Amino acid sequence: MVIIVIKNDNNTRIIELKDIVLKFIKERNWERYHRPKDIAVSIAIEVGELLELFQWKTNDEIDELLKDQKFKDSLKDEMADIMIYLLSLAINTNVDIAEAVFDKMKRNEERFPIEQFKE
DSSP states (O other), X not given: OOOOXXXXXXXXXXXXXXXXXXXXXXXXXXXXXXXXXXXXXXXXXXXXXXXXXXXTOOHHHHHHHTTOHHHHHHHHHHHHHHHHHHHHHHHHHTOOHHHHHHHHHHHHHHXXXXXXXXX
């Protein structure tokens, strides 16, 4: 019996994603292109492409678009592109993304205490 595991947020570790990205880059000898500045520029470009999906649309229009599979696929592609470049930047700069997120959220909790934002 073969068990197929569908990879998703619930069963994928960040290191697995980093490994996939690094393998892809190395197999193509792209390390020379994946310098911190170049990756950061690429992230900005991909964020621009993500923003284009929402440009000039109302919240109601976006709610409707989110029901459309073609739009949803485009959204997923742009989000994946951003994540792939972000993981590449983390690899290149030796940053532990999970640690960075936890540290930043801790600072955000201190900066934005719940008491100040409850209505």
